[in-house]
Amino acid sequence: MKPSLQFRLSQHMALTPQLQQSIRLLQLSTLELHQEIEQMLEQNPFLEPEDDVPALDLAAAEFERQRNERQSGEDTASSSSDADGGPGDSDAAGIDKADLGTTERDDWENGTEREDFDGISETPRNNDSNNDSDDYDPMSRNAPTVSLQDHLKAQLLGTRLSTEDMAAVEVLIESLNEDGYLADPLEEIAASLLPGDPEDADEDTLDELMSRLRCALGWLQSLEPVGVGAANxxxxxxxxxxxxxxxxxxxxxxxxxxxxxxxxxxxxxxxxxxxxxxxxxxxxxxxxxxxxxxxxxxxxxTRAEANIIVPDVIVQKSGRGWKVVLNPDVMPKLRINDLYAQALRASRSPRGTAASEGHTAMSSRLQEARWFVKNIQQRFDTILRVSQAIVDRQKNFFSHGEIAMKPLVLREIADELGLHESTISRVTTAKYMNTPFGTFELKYFFGSSLNTEAGGNASSTAVRALIKQLVSAEDAKKPLSDSQLATMLEEQGIQVARRTVAKYREALKIAPANLRKAL
Missing domain, CATH: 1.10.10 (Arc Repressor Mutant, subunit A)
Known part of the structure; x- marks a missing residue:
């Protein structure tokens, strides 16, 4: 083969680390974002929370405060001395102890203040706003709910069961699921209590254990709440x-x-x-x-887990329209540690040395911290832009509810903002908006369109809301079938097939007509 040279011109996109991080942060939920931030704060020394004041700043502020107080005291003492004519008088210092609060007066007389030089309080701070009542319990909000197992075991204390029967009942109590049902059959529970292989166990021992468990089950089913310990x-x-x-x-x-x-x-x-x-x-x-x-x-x-959705954005009334603002509770406040950054700039070493390599590594960490702060800000800016575009398209929803929802697809928002559809998809996933009608995921405001007789389009979300209204107003003795619902929608100008009505009804978790019929 004869060697030859060829030139080719091609285009390809390379995702820089900064762009990759920006994309990854954009698709994270609020909880995942805060976990990512906590991890970054642990790994990168140049990154710090904005609400944390450095110790040096605290010390300097405290020193300045004490110096101003001393100067103020000296000026007051001097003026009082001139007025009273006696520098040796005890009241000439200008400090009237009766004018001080009880705690402040005691601290002054003891030669201490409420905060030391390092800004750390040595004496507990009083919070009268939370202690207006003697019955106030600061842990009442976090007091754990009594579990079903604890409730049942507390009732056993009033019985005269033997030690063996008490242990058997407690075994069954621990076998209950969260609904109060016995999770496993008595045979499996008995087999789990036998030492070694259950197949090699003595039949008399197994029968005795089963008899004790049946007796324990009777005791368990006699406790409150009634129905606990049932098999099904x-x-x-x-x-x-x-x-x-x-x-x-x-x-x-x-x-x-x-x-x-x-x-x-x-x-x-x-x-x-x-x-x-x-x-x-x-x-x-x-x-x-x-x-x-x-x-x-x-x-x-059942102790329900705290599954409270914190919205990323909040919709507020603004004149005749609606505006979107970011929720300040979910916005992280980060900044670059200026002290470390200045120290890094001042510690430049000749190239080729170990110190120079360390300086280069730390410089990359500083750049990484700057990128992270910038990408966090860009994430919330994008969420705000997309949310405002959604609100502008769905104005009627915020005034009249879901029945006034309009058809909307990702492409429309992407074209309006000059973004890719995949970016809109990432922004609207696991991001929530607080509205006058509740908190919804941003994806909720997107829906396919259905044709109408007038030639327009109706949103699938609005159609589902209309189906819900029709079902709620139906006669319980003669519930509406899917075909009847499709006919009623068609009478209102919405063309929808019976299969589509059935799909929407199932999505709304509405039972079929035969199960909705009252006896």
Missing amino acids: LSDCLVLQLKTQAPSRIRDVAIDICKHHLELLARRDTRKLMSAAGATEGEVKQAQGLIVQLEPKPGRAF
């Missing part, structure tokens, strides 16, 4: 019904819960009447009794 929903409802006064309706309800829960869920009154051997009136009364029961006895003791 049917067992849970029956346990609650048995605590009520005997009656014909109660017996019918127990029979339905034991054998015919599926028919009850389907609201098949005729088959329920035949299966339970009851009249229509008795079945309806039994249903009314069953719906008053608690299907999850442990619900009241």
Whole structure:
């Protein structure tokens, strides 16, 4: 082969580390962003929170304050001495102890102040605003809720169970799930308590253990809340019904819960009447009794995790329109440590030395910190721009609610702001907006369009809201089917297929017509 030279011209995009970090920060949620910031603060010494005042600044400010106070005291003493004519008089210092507060007077007399030179308080600060009442408990807000297990164990203290029975009941209590049901069958619990391989266990030992667990289960099911320790929903409802006064309706309800829960869920009154051997009136009364029961006895003791959504932006009324502002609670306040940056600039060493290499490494960390602060600011600027563009497009929503939502796709916002659709997608994911109608993810304001008879378009979000309104206003005895809902939407000028109505109804978690029908 003959060697030859060829020239090729091509274009390609290279993502710099700064651009990669900017993209990554843009798609993070608020919680993930704060975790990223905490990690960066630990790794980069040039980065610090803006609300933290350096110790040197604190010391300098405190020294300046004390010096001003001394000068003020000397000037006052001098003027008082001239007025009273006696520098040796104890009141000539110009300090009237009666004018000082109790705490301040005691501190002055003891020769101490509320804060030392380093700015750290040595005496506890009083916060009268939080101590107006003697019954105030500063930990009341964070007091943990009593768990279901603790509640049940507290009830056992009043029983006269033997040590073995008490231990067996506690084993079952620890086997309960958060709903109050027994998570595992008694056989599996017994097998887990046997030493070694359960298959090699003595049958007499296993039978004795099972007998003790059954007895313990009876004790457990006698505790409050009623229904705890049940194996399934049917067992849970029956346990609650048995605590009520005997009656014909109660017996019918127990029979339905034991054998015919599926028919009850389907609201098949005729088959329920035949299966339970009851009249229509008795079945309806039994249903009314069953719906008053608690299907999850442990619900009241479930400690719900703090899943509060903190909005990234807040929509506020501005004249006749709406404006978007960033939520200050989620905006991190970061800055470059000037003390370290100045020290780095002053410590330049000749090239080729170890000190020079260290200087280069620290310079890169300083540049990294600057990039990080800049990318954080750019992230919130982009979120604000996109949010304002969404609000401008969905003005009617903020005045009339979701039924006035307009069709909107990512491409429209991207073209308006000069950004890529992928950027809009990153911005609107896991970012939330506080509105007069609640807090919504930014993606909520985007929806596909449906044709109307007038030739316009209707948002899928508005159609779902309309379906919700139609279902809420329907006759419970004659609920609307998906076909009827599609017909009613068409009468209002919205062309939508029955399958689409069914999809929207399922998205709204609305049951089919046969399950919405009242008995």
